[in-house]
Amino acid sequence: MNSKTLLRSTVLLAVAAGIAVSPVQAGAMTHRNPVEGVQFVKLDHPQPVSESARTEAVEFFWYDCVHSQALEQPLQSWAGRHRADVTLRRVPAIWPGGATEEVQRGHARLYYTLEQLGQVDRLQVDVFRAVRNDRADLTTETGATGWAARHGIDAQRFGETYRSAAVRQSVDEAAAAFTRYGIEELPTVVVEGEYRTSPTKAGGVEQMPGVLDYLVREEQAKAH
Template sequence: MNSKSLLRSTVLLAVAVAVGISASPVQAGATTHQVTSGGVQFVKLDHPQPVRESALTEAVEFFWYDCVHSQALEQPLQAWAEKHRADVALRRVPAVWPGSRDEAVQRAHARLYYTLEQLGLVDRLQAGAFRAVHDERLDVTTEATATDWAVRQGVDGQAFGRTYRSAVVNQSVDEAAAAFTRYGINELPTVVIQGEYRTSPTRAGGVEAMPEVLDRLVQQEREHSR
């Protein structure tokens, strides 16, 4: 990755944080306080968010295809989720910061992600989508350009287009924007465990440290639920 890409990602993160602080109203779900345990830092939401009914612990990742740190977490997070297949359900939420200067692009990237999700293609194409957006600097912000990329990955263009325009994808994009406000997200990537504890690179001590933090949080949640 070149220095220009890294600088752009850093600037985008700083802008997004500033927008999130200045433009988003303070909500109960966004109220947090920092917790330190054994040198591992994370944030505890004072008002835990609902989780989907499941026997598994829920992990929610907030990411953006145009974020170098989100891309760096993709492979370690996949490996972590595979290791925890029996006890953790991973759910992804693409970045949509309401009111930010990048909101339109983020919504388009979110639409791409949810189209892949509806087609069952996230596992196969998530890493490729990161490369297309962040490394190759491809424009996938319209139906035509996103479909063109998908077809080159072996996806049926008609099925992709129908899904891209679908009501369920429209709703999912809107819900992603609401989730960013509700969870009080101010850094990418962020992972929230069981709607209560969240960690991110600056909290954990870098992207490479996040899986270990997630292990501790899952174990903590398991102990609390006994």
């Protein structure tokens, strides 16, 4: 008997017995673990990760991507649940040679400035809101500095960090990583340099944390 027949028979038996079966319960009966090639894929060229007891998750995002914005708070919650066993690293997306490359480089510079200043956790959602909802131009030093100052960051310190060699280098490395990891969709999260998932693969942004849970469990099981 296949799984569909089994589910139908179970539901019919429950109805006959006068037991209400909700769609959620019915769905639970057919729950399956995520499948490679369906909800996630293996990178053609797995990437090195730091030697750590924690599993590394790398998120590729763009401030002007509606799906990246939708994932931000669920991803923060997911990372909060995994503080003990997962290191979350973010990489702002830069499509080298793409029509949006200069805009993405501007957003990446803003991100890495906030990271250097230790302000990402506090302001990441606010940056998405400014770019996506308010259509603020945060791709220039003037625009980014003014926005940061309004959010409590010293303008002089922000500007010095924005122009720093460390931030410039991080932006260049982000562009290289985008190509190296074979990113095709935003947002994408890569687990332990080996597996990646995205909204299209996972079945929607809301399904991504569940897929990530599975990938983290699998990676940790391999380590033991």
